[in-house]
Amino acid sequence: MALKVKNPGLFTTVQDRGRYGHQAEGFSPAGAMDYRAYMLANRILGNDPNAAVLEMTLHGASFEVLDDVIVAAAGAQMPMQVDGEDVEVGTVVPLEKGETLSFGAASTGARTYLAAAGGFNVQPVLGSASTHTRSGIGGFEGRTLKAGDRLKTGGGSVAPGITKIKDFDTDDIIRVIPGQQFDRFKENLEPFYGTGYALTKDCDRMGFRLDGAVIEAAGGHDVLSEPTQLGSIQIPKDGKPIILLNDRQTAGGYARIATVALADIPKLVQKRQGDEIYFKEIDVEAAAELFKKEMEKIDSGGYFEPNSNFASHRRQLSRKIERIMKR
Incomplete structure (x- = not known):
């Protein structure tokens, strides 16, 4: 287990690219609504293109970190914090066991995607991890996340990024x-x-x-x-x-x-x-x-740009020093 849900946010579900080939049987595709943000969050971590992520709507969730894991978020601008310290959306963020990852209310946009190295592991239904809440299938027990849920990830090593995801241009x-x-x-x-x-x-x-x-x-x-x-x-x-x-x-x-x-x-x-x-x-x-x-x-990586903010590196170093001092 990598993450335990402390607060599920307003509407948080597991999604991948969608459940295709079953509309004739009455199953809509579901899947990440903002395919661009979904794909970029996975891409910056080097995940499989169809890896499952968490889609958070309007107000994000908070999690207890149960095991070391590397994450990245993309999409709406939701305040993202690790143990109360601001972290930039669109960057690679290493998390250590015992930390708390939290997201606030979106200041712009509606949906933010949280990806983890190796993707979130859930039982696929009809070939997809996507949640369809109306029919109660896919994702985490076919429903939105709730407090106490424990999420597994595929794991994997990802170097803290020298790139980040650009802000998206938007108009009406x-x-x-x-x-x-x-x-x-x-x-x-x-x-x-x-x-x-x-x-x-x-x-x-x-x-x-x-x-x-x-x-x-x-x-x-x-x-x-x-x-x-x-x-x-x-x-x-x-x-x-x-x-x-x-x-x-x-x-x-x-x-x-x-x-x-x-x-x-x-x-x-x-x-x-x-x-x-x-x-x-x-x-x-x-x-x-x-x-x-x-x-x-x-x-082609056209949505990536150099990342000159090394806060995640400094945070990791300070955590290591803190652990050494406590020994």
């Missing part, structure tokens, strides 16, 4: 491609593209309900149920968009005006209640090129 523009029932909305596109939409309190891993201009559909908003996909934007009878996300239902019966470009999913899922977004239409080819460039940047 969400690029979309036309959806399956786009033709139903051709006469009413101005409100969709010309005004902003605010995230409501009804935003979670299943989807984001938005508030703003009403969108009318020619021929009605209902369609025969069809398979859903990540980023689908449904327009139900009230005319307010719903963006389907990782824990979405596997089939839906509302007309879909557009689909969020995969490259903009990380930006979207870091938004929070009250934030306003604006939709911009692009074509399929442009969306594919944007995603290709995003993945190339992640894989």
